[in-house]
Amino acid sequence: MxxxxxxxxxxxxxxxxxxxxxxxxxxxxxxxxxDIPESYKKRIVDKEQEVLQLMQSNYGFSFRVPIIVTDKFKGRLYGITAYKNGEIKIYLNKKVMQESMDYMVDSVIAHEYAHALIFKLGMRDREKDGHSKEWQEACEKLGGVNCEQYVNSQDVVMGKLPF
Ligand SMILES: [Zn+2]
CATH class of the missing domain: 1.20.5 (Single alpha-helices involved in coiled-coils or other helix-helix interfaces)
Incomplete structure (x- = not known):
């Protein structure tokens, strides 16, 4: 029994x-x-809204750039800011999103938006692969976390994307 x-x-x-x-x-x-879950989309959109409001209050203007979530990334890059023919786009790596969504929202979005802002201001500095003092300041003003450190320095792309 x-x-x-x-x-x-x-x-x-x-x-x-x-x-x-x-x-x-x-x-x-x-x-x-x-496609990514609705909850992820909402977090990205909400964060973008926050970044744009900070841009408005710190710089007196704001502009949106397309944020494209894609699984075509190779390697463990979180995001890329691409500048091509005067157009700026931010790409986020869908492959690492599920495990790193908090990092994506807290750090990556403002980090990439800061690159976009530097491009927009016409300050195309090549210093430290685009991670200059000016970039760091912009990253902090846009509400980024850990703007003094960055995981990968290959996230600024001029011209052809690596995928
Ligand atoms: Zn960067």
């Missing part, structure tokens, strides 16, 4: 484990093949 109960117990544990695993698999699957 006791063994029977134990068997049932283990069977239940196994079934629950399988359910949890399939749920995780399903979530990952949904994320990599479909």
């Amino acid at each position: 006791f063994t029977k109960k134990l068997e049932l117990f283990f069977l239940a544990v196994i079934i629950i484990a399988i359910l949890v695993l399939s749920k995780n698999y399903y979530d990952n699957y949904m994320f990599s093949t479909n």
Whole structure:
């Protein structure tokens, strides 16, 4: 009788484990093949709004640039600011979003917007791959976190994108 109960117990544990695993698999699957979840979109849009308000109050003007979420990134870059034919675009890496959404919102969006602002102001400095004192100041004024440090310095692209 006791063994029977134990068997049932283990069977239940196994079934629950399988359910949890399939749920995780399903979530990952949904994320990599479909558009990003609404909650992520909302966080990006809200943050952009915050950055634009800070730009308005600190610089007296604000401008939006397209934010494109893509899974075409190679490597672990979080974002790219691209400048091509006078047009500025920000690309965010969809592949690292699920695990690093907080970092994306708190640091990356303002970081890339600061690059966009430097381009817009016509200060195309090549110093430290675009991470000059002026950029750092802009990053801080736009509400970025950790503007004194950056993970990858290859996030400013002039001309052709690396993907
Ligand atoms: Zn950068």
